[in-house]
Amino acid sequence: MLDTVLHAILDFVGAHSALLTVLILIALGVGMVLCLTVQKRRFTVREIAVMGMLAALNIVLAEVCKITIIPNALVLSFGFLPIAVCGMLFGVAPTVTVAVVADILGALLFSSGSFYFGYTLTAFLVGLFYALFLHKKDLSLARCALCQLLVSIVCYALLNSIWALNWVTKTAAAEYIGTRLIMQPILYPVYLLFLLLLRKYRKPLEGALRK
Numbered sequence: 001m002l003d004t005v006l007h008a009i010l011d012f013v014g015a016h017s018a019l020l021t022v023l024i025l026i027a028l029g030v031g032m033v034l035c036l037t038v039q040k041r042r043f044t045v046r047e048i049a050v051m052g053m054l055a056a057l058n059i060v061l062a063e064v065c066k067i068t069i070i071p072n073a074l075v076l077s078f079g080f081l082p083i084a085v086c087g088m089l090f091g092v093a094p095t096v097t098v099a100v101v102a103d104i105l106g107a108l109l110f111s112s113g114s115f116y117f118g119y120t121l122t123a124f125l126v127g128l129f130y131a132l133f134l135h136k137k138d139l140s141l142a143r144c145a146l147c148q149l150l151v152s153i154v155c156y157a158l159l160n161s162i163w164a165l166n167w168v169t170k171t172a173a174a175e176y177i178g179t180r181l182i183m184q185p186i187l188y189p190v191y192l193l194f195l196l197l198l199r200k201y202r203k204p205l206e207g208a209l210r211k
Contacts (some may be wrong), residue, residue: 025100043094047209051090051098054082058102063110074183076190080126080151084195087130088139088202089209095135099127118163122155129155139199148192157184 043051062079069076083102086095103123107116133147161180 043090044209047090050209051086051094054086055098055102055105058082058098059106059109062102063106070179070183074186076187078194080130080191081194081198083123083127084130084134084198085205087127087132088134088198089205090131091135092128092131095131096124096127099123116163118159122159122163125159126151126155134199134202139202141196144195144199145192148188148195152184152188152191156187157181 058079061081062077066075066077066079068074079102083095083099086098100120100123103120107119129147129150133143137143157180164180
């Protein structure tokens with residue numbers, strides 16, 4: 001039953017990737033407009049430049065500067081760091097926009113031009129979690145730990161495992177997901193440690209943007 005549901009989701013996402021991508025880009029555009037009008041938020045040239053730099057840094061760290069420990073199971077990537085910084089500094093709409101744009105460009109540049117919407121949805125949720133938990137909040141240990149737990153389990157272990165089923169056989173699917181679910185708790189403390197280090201630099205970064 002579960003196998004049927006998972007492959008039905010994969011078939012739907014695969015068949016409608018272009019449409020889903022257009023819809024999420026429209027949603028991001030609407031979100032940015034609301035951010036500019038309803039919240040009366042105006043981004044300076046410096047802030048927009050920083051967002052672009054964070055998107056570029058995300059691509060480099062996620063696609064180039066990653067450490068493969070166990071192929072297709074345990075990969076240490078630092079692409080989350082620019083997205084977490086963006087979440088701390090700018091809030092939901094800018095962060096999910098940066099995350100989605102960086103994911104699409106990274107796929108086109110480093111995946112032989114191939115693109116799959118599922119990973120873009122993961123990028124959207126990663127940006128959403130970091131922005132909701134880290135922007136203008138007290139960055140306590142508990143808050144950072146819960147934020148990274150959601151990113152690691154929901155986005156990396158669960159969703160990315162489902163999307164990866166496109167490239168494994170049905171007989172290997174259960175073993176593949178099981179391996180990834182086991183490996184993510186190993187990476188979680190590493191990601192959390194870097195997130196805790198980042199929180200020390202939020203105020204200096206905010207101050208630099210206001211200059």
